[in-house]
Structures are given as structure tokens and as C-alpha cells.
Amino acid sequence: MGEDDIIEVRDLEHAFNGVKAVRGISFSVRRGEIFSFLGPNGAGKSTTINILTTLLPIQRGTVRVAGYDVAREPERVRESIGIVFQDEVLDRDLTVWETMEFHGRLYSIPRDERRRRIDDMLTVVELEAKRNERTKNLSGGMKRRLEIARGLMTRPEVLFLDEPTQGLDPQTRMRMWDYIR
Ligand SMILES: Nc1ncnc2c1ncn2[C@@H]1O[C@H](COP(=O)(O)OP(=O)(O)O)[C@@H](O)[C@H]1O
Ligand SMILES: [Mg+2]
Numbered sequence: 001m002g003e004d005d006i007i008e009v010r011d012l013e014h015a016f017n018g019v020k021a022v023r024g025i026s027f028s029v030r031r032g033e034i035f036s037f038l039g040p041n042g043a044g045k046s047t048t049i050n051i052l053t054t055l056l057p058i059q060r061g062t063v064r065v066a067g068y069d070v071a072r073e074p075e076r077v078r079e080s081i082g083i084v085f086q087d088e089v090l091d092r093d094l095t096v097w098e099t100m101e102f103h104g105r106l107y108s109i110p111r112d113e114r115r116r117r118i119d120d121m122l123t124v125v126e127l128e129a130k131r132n133e134r135t136k137n138l139s140g141g142m143k144r145r146l147e148i149a150r151g152l153m154t155r156p157e158v159l160f161l162d163e164p165t166q167g168l169d170p171q172t173r174m175r176m177w178d179y180i181r
Contacts, residue, residue, distance in 0.1 A: 005064075006031040006158055007052065012061035014047050021047045024061070031157075034180065046086055049162050053083050066157045082156035084147045086163045092136035096127055096146055099135060100153060107154045121149040125179050141172035148179055 007029035014022040022044040029035040039045050050056040052065055054074040063070045066080035090099060097118060104114035122128045125145035135143060144164060151159050161180070165173040 004030045006033075006066055007035070008062075008064040009048075009052070010062045012048065012051065012058075012063060014044070014051060014056070014059050022051075026061075046162055049083075049160050053081055053160055054078055080157045082151035082154055082159045084144075084151045084159070084161045084164060086166070088143055088147065090135040090143055090146065093134055095132050095134055096122065096138070097131040099146060100150060103150050103153055109154070117153050117155075121153050124152075125149045141168050141176075144168060144172075144176065145179060148176075 005028040007027075009028070010026045012022055012025050013020065025044075025048065027035075027037075037045055037048070047056065051058050052063055052070065054070055054077050058071050065077045068076040068080065070077050091102075094102065100118040100121065101114065104118065109117065119128075122131055125148060127142060127145055127149065130138065130142060135146065138146065148159075148161070148164070151161075159180075164180070165176050168176065
């Protein structure tokens with residue numbers, strides 16, 4: 001594993017009530033790389049992502065994200081990452097713009113910079129026309145795009161996407177990779 005590795009996972013294991021969900025995996029991801037982590041349902045993908053993003057405590061093995069050990073410096077890791085969860089996490093009654101504004105405030109991005117980034121990101125994911133729409137009125141693909149825009153708004157060094165194209169039609173799936181690139 002080299003200096004350019006933004007993620008390093010070594011001998012990671014995780015069990016739920018004695019049942020192994022992750023059985024000793026190792027991999028590394030280079031800075032700037034789009035890395036896909038594939039496996040059937042129940043393979044342990046979400047569990048692995050949850051450990052890498054500090055949502056689950058690490059049991060065995062070592063994980064470094066953006067240069068920080070998830071066990072020793074979880075807050076540093078959190079500052080370096082963005083995440084789009086497997087299940088949609090949007091406030092149904094907020095508008096597209098409010099969703100972004102709220103997230104930007106949580107991260108203490110100064111007002112002018114925040115507004116600029118919201119405009120930029122909504123343009124990238126082609127949601128400018130929907131900025132005043134409540135999220136409950138968006139299609140599945142639009143919700144996913146909004147979550148990606150939100151995840152990227154804080155300019156994370158690493159963006160984690162758990163099943164980003166789940167439930168999307170083939171055309172939207174193709175476009176999704178364009179947005180992510
Ligand atoms: N919180 C949990 N408690 C108990 N078992 C869990 C929990 N989360 C996941 N598992 C189990 O761990 C295994 C891996 O699940 P998961 O990481 O969600 O797989 P994937 O995301 O690849 O579909 C499955 O057998 C699942 O049932
Ligand atoms: Mg999963």
C-alpha cells in the first residue's frame with residue numbers, strides 16, 4: 001500500500017452476534033480512483049462501508065481513510081468523507097434548495113460560499129429547475145442525484161456511495177456515472 005492510497009483496508013473482519021458478516025478482506029483505493037465494490041446481497045458491502053465511515057466500530061483489522069485510522073481518529077475521518085446511504089435519507093418536507101442549505105449550515109460553510117456551492121452542485125446534477133420542489137415530489141433518480149449533490153457539497157476527499165443506482169432505470173443509471181465523474 002502506497003502513499004497515494006486514500007483508503008487502506010487490511011484483514012477486516014466483522015461479526016454480528018457471533019455471525020461473521022465480513023471475513024477478512026483487504027484492499028486499497030488510490031486517490032482519484034472510482035472504486036467499485038461488488039458482491040451479492042448479504043455479502044457484507046454495507047457493513048464494510050459502515051466501518052469505513054465510522055458508523056460501526058471496528059472489531060478486527062485496520063482501516064485508514066484519508067490518512068487517518070478509523071479506530072483512533074474517527075472525527076478526522078468524518079471530516080474527510082461524504083456518504084450517500086443505501087436507503088434514501090431526505091427530509092420529505094424540505095425543498096431541494098433547503099436540503100442543501102441545511103447540510104451546508106451543519107458543516108459551517110460560510111453563507112456566500114454555501115450559496116455558490118449549492119448553485120454549482122444543483123447545476124451538475126441537473127436539479128436547478130427543481131430547487132423549490134419538496135423532496136417528496138421528486139422521482140427516485142432525482143432524489144438520488146440530490147443525495148449525491150449533498151454528499152459532494154462539502155468537497156470530501158472520499159465520497160462513499162452505497163448502491164447508488166439501486167432502483168433506477170437504465171438511462172438514469174448511465175447518467176449517474178457521469179454525475180459522479
Ligand atoms: N445490524 C445488523 N445486525 C445483525 N446482522 C446484520 C446487521 N447488519 C447486517 N447484518 C448481516 O450481515 C450480513 C452482511 O450484510 P450487509 O453488509 O448489509 O450486506 P450487503 O450490503 O453486501 O448486502 C448479512 O448476513 C446481514 O444480515
Ligand atoms: Mg448493502
